[in-house]
Amino acid sequence: MQKKLIPEWISVGVLSERTGVSISALHFYERKGLIKSQRNVSNHRQYPKHVIRIVSLIQVAQRTGFSLEDILLELQELPNHTRITLEDWEALGIRWQGELDRKIVQLTELRDMMSDCIGCGCLSLERCKLLNPYDELGKRGAGPQRLTG
Template identity: 50%
Template sequence: MAKIDPADIKRPLTVGEVAQRSGVAVSALHFYESKGLIRSVRSSGGQRRYGRDVLRRVAVIKVAQRIGISLASISAALASLPDERTPTAEDWARMSRLWRAELDERITQLTRLRDELDGCIGCGCLSMKVCKLRNPLDELSDQGSGPQLL
């Protein structure tokens, strides 16, 4: 393990260094920045520079994504932090409580879907009289395109 000079701790990181340290592609970091999830400053040469605290924000983003939290929910949670500061352990506990409710709802929906699919043979075209997922007479068209019961 390389020893870090204490003076080096305050040195901003390049996008490549953040990518390497976080395990996130440079393109993903640019995307996160475009969505306001992380932020950088520009060097005199116009290159992105990040404070080391961005590593914790990226870790929070990646963990939240891994458990299925949408970027919109992640963005809202990070935006609620005062001065867009780095999340603390207390912040994580608060965010995870909010996300737990979101996950519980998704688990309920997926469980219901799983249970309704037990009798389905695929698209349901051969069991339209008993399929719970079908849309008789296109009754759900006013709710938008695509599957509405899922």
């Protein structure tokens, strides 16, 4: 079976077909600055074919819990953030693995704290580790403290 060559520039429809990402999501990625297109003579968006890799990377990163903002920051860190090389992918993988390990530790702690709350429902700032982990609010000083911010 002959491998079908991808042209250097592809339409949003082809990009959607190749990646399985909806056209509206691709436009959203573009508005967020994650991918870039150019207009052809007919004023249609065209993407360089290497954008397929970027969209694939976005999908992988989102599945592992990274936000689009995080992904954009990572892409901007790459030497040439419009193209992803094997070395870039390896470096990203190492960074993301560290971040995932950190999240796993946090979630495990959260799960363990939650076991104290099951069947309790007190939501006490003094007692509930889920609501006020490590008495973070107490460290901010006496009196009422905000839960976020």
